[in-house]
Amino acid sequence: MTTVEGEVAAGFEPVWEAFAANFNRHADIGAALCVYHDGRPVVDLWGGLADPNASGPWVRDTLQLVYSATKGATATAVHLLAQRGELDVDAPVAKYWPEFASNGKADIPLRWLLSHRAGLVALDQPVPLAEALKWEPMVTALAAQRPQWTPGTAHRYHGRTWGWLVGEVIRRVSGRTPGRFFADEIAAPLGLDFFIGLPASECARVSRMVYKRPEVDFTTLPPESIPPELRDLVAAWCDPNSLSNRAFAVTNPPEIDFNSPEVQAAELPASNGIGTARGLARMYAALIGEVDGIRLFTPETLGSATKEQASGADQVMVVPSRFSSGFMLPTETTPMTGPNSFGHTGRGGSLGFADPKHGIAFGYVMNHIIGGPDDMRAASLAEAVRQSLK
Numbered sequence: 001m002t003t004v005e006g007e008v009a010a011g012f013e014p015v016w017e018a019f020a021a022n023f024n025r026h027a028d029i030g031a032a033l034c035v036y037h038d039g040r041p042v043v044d045l046w047g048g049l050a051d052p053n054a055s056g057p058w059v060r061d062t063l064q065l066v067y068s069a070t071k072g073a074t075a076t077a078v079h080l081l082a083q084r085g086e087l088d089v090d091a092p093v094a095k096y097w098p099e100f101a102s103n104g105k106a107d108i109p110l111r112w113l114l115s116h117r118a119g120l121v122a123l124d125q126p127v128p129l130a131e132a133l134k135w136e137p138m139v140t141a142l143a144a145q146r147p148q149w150t151p152g153t154a155h156r157y158h159g160r161t162w163g164w165l166v167g168e169v170i171r172r173v174s175g176r177t178p179g180r181f182f183a184d185e186i187a188a189p190l191g192l193d194f195f196i197g198l199p200a201s202e203c204a205r206v207s208r209m210v211y212k213r214p215e216v217d218f219t220t221l222p223p224e225s226i227p228p229e230l231r232d233l234v235a236a237w238c239d240p241n242s243l244s245n246r247a248f249a250v251t252n253p254p255e256i257d258f259n260s261p262e263v264q265a266a267e268l269p270a271s272n273g274i275g276t277a278r279g280l281a282r283m284y285a286a287l288i289g290e291v292d293g294i295r296l297f298t299p300e301t302l303g304s305a306t307k308e309q310a311s312g313a314d315q316v317m318v319v320p321s322r323f324s325s326g327f328m329l330p331t332e333t334t335p336m337t338g339p340n341s342f343g344h345t346g347r348g349g350s351l352g353f354a355d356p357k358h359g360i361a362f363g364y365v366m367n368h369i370i371g372g373p374d375d376m377r378a379a380s381l382a383e384a385v386r387q388s389l390k
Contacts, residue, residue: 002028005060006045009037011388018384019045022366022377030058030207031366031377032277035385036285038359039292043385044278050207050367061193063205063274064365065258067346070196070273071162072353073283075114075305075326075344076296077170077182083301087173089114089325093165096172103146113165114325115309116155119147120165121316122246129251132164133266135177138250139168148243155310157317159247163270166326170269179267187279189294190286194275197267206274207367209259211348233318247316271347280363284343284354288361302356306342328353333373337362337386347371351378358389 002023008016015035022028030048034041050058081087087096089111094101100108105118112118123141131137142164149156158165167178174181179197187194195202218226218234226234236244256263264274286296287305297305308329311322322329327342334345336353337360343353348369354361362385364378 002047004045004047006043006047008045009042012042012385014384014387015043015381016045018380019047022380023048026375026377026380027212027368027370028366028377029210029368030062030064031364031368032058032062032064033381034277034281034363036281036291036361039285039289041278041281046277052210052367053208058207061205061276062207063193063195063198063202063276064207064350064367065209065264065272065274066280066350066352066365067258067271067348068159069280069344069346069350069352069365070268071270072280072327072344073182073186073194073196073273074163074166074170074178074269076186076283076287077178078110078114078166078326079301079305080185080296081170081173082304083298087169089304093169096169097143099140099143100168102144105147105151108147108151110166110169111309111325112152113158113162113169115323116158116162116314117152117310118158118165119149119151119154119156120145120161121148121156121158121243122161123250126250126252129253129256132251133262133268135164135267138164142168154315155312155321155323156243156315157247157321158270159316160250160268160270161247163268167267167269177267178269186283186296190282190291190296192275192279192283194273194279194283196269196273198264198272198274200265202274203261203264206264209348209367209369212368212370236315236318243316244318275365277363277365280352280365281361282363283361284352284363285361288354288356289359334379335382337382337389345378349375349377351382353382360385360389 032046035043050062170178236242285291306324314321330336337355340357341355348371352363
């Protein structure tokens with residue numbers, strides 16, 4: 001039995017039970033969960049191992065890389081700049097980044113970048129990883145890239161490129177890198193333990209990720225042996241030229257070691273945010289209301305940031321998806337706590353979101369990267385929050 005530490009407010013005991021069950025039934029190794037309700041923390045839990053190889057315990061301030069849950073933090077930075085009048089999300093990206101206009105991209109608005117409609121999920125010529133981590137070579141390549149489809153006509157998940165695309169707009173407008181802007185304007189005022197580009201001083205606090213190998217490798221099976229609902233996904237995995245593969249192969253070699261100190265220190269605003277569940281939940285709480293006197297978004301900004309921009313089939317993820325301008329919206333597989341919720345998942349299970357109707361902000365981080373339809377950890381926690389609200 002894994003020991004769970006922390007506290008829950010009266011009425012939220014089902015969340016503690018669901019968090020403990022994730023270790024005992026759903027293969028969590030090390031994890032943390034924080035929930036805010038009406039601007040105050042009501043759940044703050046952690047447990048398990050931060051470094052399974054060394055049997056190092058997960059403690060209150062353990063940090064965790066959250067993959068694409070980082071996109072919610074980066075989207076927050078964009079909308080904060082828009083709220084201040086420093087950019088317009090409906091203006092062409094080229095207004096702020098002139099080089100972006102090449103190869104038929106002059107009229108693409110920033111909102112299309114944010115909602116995965118720009119057609120820039122992949123590169124014809126991947127960038128060497130060492131160069132991509134330096135930032136400039138990757139944004140130069142993306143500025144020169146021709147879209148993969150007519151922009152605005154479809155949405156397909158820009159899993160890796162989204163961070164450099166949106167981050168370069170932040171850099172051009174603010175004069176600061178996206179990680180620096182987030183640190184100065186969002187993390188510092190709120191006291192968030194969350195970083196896009198990890199300082200060397202924080203490395204010792206980062207949990208080590210563990211990757212679960214699938215019990216069945218569907219790519220080795222004949223098509224008739226694959227469950228019908230998975231056949232399109234498996235076909236995409238098997239095709240090296242599919243958007244599903246190319247979207248995550250924009251660096252050469254394509255495999256990025258997210259446990260690497262060099263990768264964690266770089267700024268990858270789509271995928272290498274590192275923080276606590278507490279930091280993630282507190283940020284979302286400040287988007288929908290006051291947290292210790294600070295509110296990040298006005299109601300008008302919140303409405304613009306969370307209005308649906310794209311929904312339906314996604315040829316990268318090969319599942320239906322819904323997006324606002326930078327945030328994921330609830331789906332059948334990720335319902336969050338209701339239809340008014342918005343946030344972002346991360347590869348393997350992490351999740352941050354807010355639900356303005358119920359005053360909920362939620363952050364869940366973990367180091368056992370599982371993912372897929374069988375991973376019920378985040379969904380079970382969100383369901384326990386819903387039950388507690390009743």
